[in-house]
Amino acid sequence: MVEFALVLPFILVLALAIVELADAGVARLALAHAAAEGARIGALTNDDALVRSAIDAAVAPLDPASLEVRIAPAAGEAPRTADPRGSLLRVELAYPLPAPLAFAGLPRLVLRGSAARLVEWTP
DSSP, X not given: OHHHHHHHHHHHHHHHHHHHHHHHHHHHHHXXXXXXXXXXXXXXXXXXXHHHHHHHHHOTTSXXXXXXXXXXXXXXXXXXXXXXXXXXXXXXXXXXXXXXXXXXXXXXXXXXXXXXXXXXXXX
């Protein structure tokens, strides 16, 4: 009984670490997929609103409200204003993963995903 009481905290910490690592892995895969879908839609339509809606739909297990989306170049910048065909469109996502022990002063883990596609849309 004493040995179990001594080993139990280590087992619980290990189990918590495995769960958090799995959660971070799922979030990372979801971010990579959502960034790729957003870049694909942006390359085909050149519309930031459609890019954001595609990202919100593709980031399924994560909360889209917590997601930070950056599209470069922005809709009003040079290659996307005239004839953007052949220019590079980048979509970068950042998602703060809530830490289970954040109250203890541990920093929040920010996961990132990015993708780039060549714009095929012509005006």
